[in-house]
Amino acid sequence: MSLDAFNKSQVLDYIEKLAIQLFKEKSQFSRADLAYELNAFGISSDSNVIEKLIHELYNSTTKPEVKEALSLVFLNNDLSRGIVDNAKIKQWVSNGQLEKANSFLNEQEKEVRELLLKLSSEITMLVETAGDFVEKKNLVSITTGNYKIERVRQRAESIYQNYKTLLDSYDYAKQKVINLIEDYCIIRNEIIKTYRENVIKLTDVFGPRIKSIEPSLFDFDNLKFYQTDQMIEDIKLEFDSIMQSCGEAMAMINDSISTDLSRATKLIGKGNNSKATLVIAGLAVVKSQLNASKKAAKLSQNVELLKQKMDYDASNIHADLFRLQLVDKKINEIYIPAAHLFQRRFDEIVTQNLEPVFSSLNSSVELNDTFLQKNSLLQEYNELSAQIEDHIKQVAIYNSRIESNSQLLIDYKQLYENALSHSPRKPNLAKKLLSLGAASKTHRRDFGEWYQKYQPIIISYADIQEDIKLDREELETNQSSLQSLKIKLRKCAEKIEKNSLEIYNKIGENSSIQDKISKQLASVINILRIGRTVAEFNIDEEHLTPIEIERINSNVLPDEVTMNLEKFMASLRSDIVNIHDEVSAINNDNSDKEDDLEVMNDNSEDTSSKETKITHTTNEKTAIEKVHSKINESVSREQAVLIEKQVLDIAHLAVDVVEETAKLKMLQLENAISSKRYEQQLETLRAQFKEKVEQVNDRSQVLAQTIRSINSKNQPLHVDSLKELIDVNDQFWITEKEIITALKSGKSITI
Known part of the structure; x- marks a missing residue:
């Protein structure tokens, strides 16, 4: 499109006003955006004519604020x-x-x-x-x-x-x-x-x-x-x-x-x-x-x-x-x-x-x-x-x-x-x-x-x-x-x-x-x-x-490293389960004996054999209480169950922490090896x-x-x-x- 195909002075006036407005609003226009705005003046599409108009206005104006605006707002x-x-x-x-x-x-x-x-x-x-x-x-x-x-x-x-x-x-x-x-x-x-x-x-x-x-x-x-x-x-x-x-x-x-x-x-x-x-x-x-x-x-x-x-x-x-x-x-x-x-x-x-x-x-x-x-x-x-x-x-x-x-x-x-x-x-x-x-x-x-x-x-x-x-x-x-x-x-x-x-x-x-x-x-x-x-x-x-x-x-690490880690973690978890089962068995046994003791006391049997059994059971209970030490002193059954669950959860979490930390270290090592090869x-x-x-x-x-x-x-x-x-x-x-x-x-x- 020729510059003579439209009223150039009107177009230049509009571009100047638009540049000042955009500068104040801290906005910017692409060349295509400006071409769209100039459709009303007979400029039908975007072309290098837009650049020529901006350039002509920039060179002809004596206003510093217009030059600054033109240089910043039109891209x-x-x-x-x-x-x-x-x-x-x-x-x-x-x-x-x-x-x-x-x-x-x-x-x-x-x-x-x-x-x-x-x-x-x-x-x-x-x-x-x-x-x-x-x-x-x-x-x-x-x-x-x-x-x-x-x-x-x-x-x-x-x-x-x-x-x-x-x-x-x-x-x-x-x-x-x-x-x-x-x-x-x-x-x-x-x-x-x-x-x-x-x-x-x-x-x-x-x-x-x-x-x-x-x-x-x-x-x-x-x-x-x-x-x-x-x-x-x-x-x-x-x-x-x-x-x-x-x-x-x-x-x-x-x-x-x-x-x-x-x-x-x-x-x-x-x-x-x-x-x-x-x-x-x-x-x-x-x-x-x-x-x-x-x-x-x-x-x-x-x-x-x-x-x-x-x-x-x-x-x-x-x-x-x-x-x-x-x-x-x-x-x-x-x-x-x-x-x-x-x-x-x-x-x-x-x-x-x-x-x-x-x-x-x-x-x-x-x-x-x-x-x-x-x-x-x-x-x-x-x-x-x-x-x-x-x-x-x-x-x-x-x-x-x-x-x-x-x-x-x-x-x-x-x-x-x-x-x-x-x-x-x-x-x-x-x-x-x-x-x-x-x-x-x-x-x-x-x-x-x-x-x-x-x-x-x-x-x-x-x-x-x-x-x-x-x-x-x-x-x-x-x-x-x-x-x-x-x-x-x-x-x-x-x-x-x-x-x-x-x-x-x-x-x-x-x-x-x-x-x-x-x-x-x-x-x-x-x-x-x-x-x-x-x-x-x-x-x-x-x-x-x-x-x-x-x-x-x-x-990048050998498969053997991962397999050994998995075996080790499986072994730890197995040990926790075994220990928990043993402790639970003792507690259940104690509970049964305590129940037996209560039954004996309720029946008030006055025979020599019963007295001997009571004495034997009482001695076993005393021994177990010593094993459980001070934590079990004056602890209710509900509290004991909760403590046992918390301890078991902590044990499992400790193993999980070890496993996740080991995986993290493996990843960090792999990253270090990769970085070295990239270098x-x-x-x-x-x-x-x-x-x-x-x-x-x-x-x-x-x-x-x-x-x-x-x-x-x-x-x-x-x-x-x-x-x-x-x-x-x-x-x-x-x-x-x-x-x-x-x-x-x-x-x-x-x-």
């Missing part, structure tokens, strides 16, 4: 960068302010390099979190043992937050690399524009004897990164589960000790004194602390399993930083300097030598209208190319967003369906009538409680669905515009070719013009080949995807990338020396000085002798 469609920031380098390059553009890129490059180095050096610290939190204990938590579970909860939270910080840092570094690539592509587009315009100038003079190869541009959207939002989502589900389990465990332990202490209190007075009650209360505290230790050990196992996944992700992030550093180094030390030098020196070599000849052609009255048409067509072609590139980028953005959100829908589906399954049903009419309206009130209350609990899940799920719907609409719009623009571009290219042939036919075999240009033709073709090669710089295929190290199997893989990758970085260093040093040499020379620059910008063999270059031979024989020359 590109992936919300990664301000439109004003992105437009700066475009303006500098298009206006020929290459030094400003280069200075800006150098600042960006320095920031990216420092960011990658800092993240790489701090990554180990981010995943090590033991002791990163301050424990707070109170009397209740000490008594119940809940502080142990709270310690697990704090550790899990600390690990999760550090993991999130790591991924956020990677995401930030990744975006900086992407921004730098976008800025490089702006310079690349100018090189392509220069290449095409000068190829057409040559075809104007030499006609079909000059053939060009359209630059094969690398699509930097093929450079992939880890999807950190998906990684966070995967971990968050497990993290939330641990947090919930910690809360439930603490509540359960509190309820359990409250029940035990309440039961002990009710037994006061059932014996001769309250010593037994104190014993029971003490056993309840011990039981609660052991229970807390058991729960804490089990929860810690879950934390270790979570940390296993985090360690693997962190190792992958660390490995991928090697790749990003290499990509960053290539772009900043080879691609950008080469592109910048080409842009700066092209005019010096080509324009100064050939422009007088081309100017004389342009000033020809006979060709004036034809050249005006050509210039108009070239402008249209460049504009269409820019729009096509923009729509290609938007298609990639919306495809990525749809893919990411579709995966989120899959992840949320189970939670969403679970939320819906708990939704209270409306009472039918009969139930409403029979309850005199009470059923409706109950339903409203239940529905309110349900909605409050599940509202975040339901709203998030609906928002994701709406985002996908809107993104698909934008995707279809951009795809449709892209196809239409490609058709227009092809037609425009055909018109340019026809126009160039018309100019060539009007010039005819003007030997003087061809002779003037042919003397410089070898240099022009070679520098255009340099430009095409610089524009075709790419990223090696092996470095396009994130590095993924080998995942270590979590069961070994990282060391291997570090060595491999070090070699690749050294290769880039060798090439960048040659390039840097070439740039210094060119900048230090006072004499006119020759194309041979620029040959070091690219790494090609001698057959790549064309000589003046080959040019003369080709022109005389009527052969075509391919640029």
